[in-house]
Amino acid sequence: MTERKKITLKAHTGTETPAGRDKPHRQPVRGAGSAPRARLTAAQAEQQRAERPTHPNEGKPRSSRPDDHRPAARPRRDQAPSHPGTLRPPRDARPPAPSRQDAPVTAEPRSPRPPVTPREEDGRVRLSKLMSERGLASRREADEWIEQGWVRVDGKVVDELGTRIFPEQDISIDPLARTQQAERVTILLNKPIGYVSGQAEDGYEPAVTLIRPENQWNGDRSKRKFARHHLRHLAPAGRLDIDSTGLLVLTQDGRIAKALIGEDSLVExxxxxxxxxxxxxxxxxxxxxxxxxxxxxxxxxxxxxxxxxxxxxxxxxxxxxxxxxxxxxxxxxxxxxxxxxxxxxxxxxxxxxGRIALGDLPMGQWRFLRTDERF
Known part of the structure; x- marks a missing residue:
């Protein structure tokens, strides 16, 4: 028979060197507070409870205890607060979220706007309109003069378009504006058949194409020579049909145009x-x-x-x-x-x-309106 040997296992104390190792075994180093807690016996636990100081709220009902200094209960995972200090109710206790169709639409209240007084009620009118009504300039000329700073209202320069003033206020014009206005020309043309008064239409040329140096009348006594800038903003003051002939007035001066074709014109x-x-x-x-x-x-x-x-x-x-x-x-x-x-x-x-007659002006020719002539 084979002889069995009895093997006895002993607990390792750490002081002995295990077989096959040159260095003694080291116990793992535990961090602070990681040492195992000693289990208390029932008698030791009862003794600690007896030695604990009594809390002032001990024995009172839970609802009557002040909770100013009581730490908030830690919510469960399904009761995670949406923001600090707020507990979300359990998921099964929440009311169902309304759908987009059921949700009431509420408009945010807007702050009331101050009442707007209509501009007509305060009695003021546009400066350019008032200048036109007083015969100082046409609306286009008035706007140009205002932009140039040539218009004064009660002695103060007004250079902003759209300015409104009271009808009784005083308006004065800088002499520079009058000088510029004097440089604007008015041309008298004896229009032939086949030319339209305004813009070209149906293949017919406008009458302004006849205003060329070679068509200026030899009997023109204005002593003014034709220049290219005389054609700028030159517009007819009163139409004449394509089948009609005679006196056609073309002018750069808005006042003359208003006097001839304005709604309240009295010119014959x-x-x-x-x-x-x-x-x-x-x-x-x-x-x-x-x-x-x-x-x-x-x-x-x-x-x-x-x-x-x-x-x-x-x-x-x-x-x-x-x-x-x-x-x-x-x-x-x-x-x-x-x-x-x-x-x-x-x-x-x-x-x-008016007082301007066609006279001896030949067909298809033109002349300048003289400074001593008035309609």
Whole structure:
């Protein structure tokens, strides 16, 4: 039989050197506070409780204890606070979140705005408009002068566009503005047939294309020579149909344009109109057969576009030609007036505007308005 040996295991004390090791074994070094706590016996625990000092709230109901100095209970994971100091209720105790459709839409209250007083109520008007009404300048000229600092209101310079003032305030203009205004030209043209007054249309050239050095009338007594800047902002003051001839005024001066074609213009325009009586087209003497009552209607009593026309001076110039003098200029006014009384216009020529007559100015030529001439 094989002899069995009895092996006895002994606890290692750490003082002996285990077999196979040259150095003694070291116990692991524990950090501060990591030493194992000694288990207390029941008697030792009872003795510690007896020696603990009594708390002032010991024995009182929990609801009556002051919680000013009591630490807040540590929330569970499902009760994590949304921000410090606030406990979130349990997930199953929260009300369901409203959907976007069920959620009421509440507009944030806005602070009330102060009441705005309409500008018309304070009695002030735009400075440029007041200057135009007083005849000091056109609206465009007024804006230019204000930007240049040439306008004073009650002695103070006003250089901001859109400024509003009271109608009774005093307005003065710097002499430099008057000098610049004097340099603006006005041109008198004898317009031929086939040219339009304003911008080009239907392939027809505007009358301003005739303002060239070679077309300046030799009888021009203004002693002014043509320059390219004279064409800048040169605009017609009153239209003349493509089939009409005669005096056409083109100007850079807004005051002249307003005086000639403004709504409250009192400047007379004189025309010579050749007509044909529709009832008797072959008549040699239209003036002899045309009814006097219809002539009176031409003078006063007609309406165009629902508007009653102002009184007009109408008289016979010869057997086929009428002389019209009127103070308004609606589109194709004379031609439409004649149609209402059975007349057909075969020729129309403007011979005067205010005190300025066409005179001997040849067809297709032009001249400057002299400084001593006024409309």
């Amino acid at each position: 325009k004189e025309y010579l109109v050749r007509v044909q009586y529709q009832a008797q087209p072959e008549a040699d003497n239209v003036s002899a057969i045309f009814p006097e009552a219809d002539l009176e209607r031409l003078r006063h009593g007609l309406e165009l576009d629902g508007h009653r026309l102002k009184p007009t001076k109408v008289s016979w110039q010869n057997e086929h030609q009428l002389r019209f003098v009127l103070r308004e200029g609606r589109k194709r006014q004379i031609r439409r007036m004649c149609e209402l009384v059975g007349l057909k216009v075969t020729g129309l020529k403007r011979v005067r505007m």
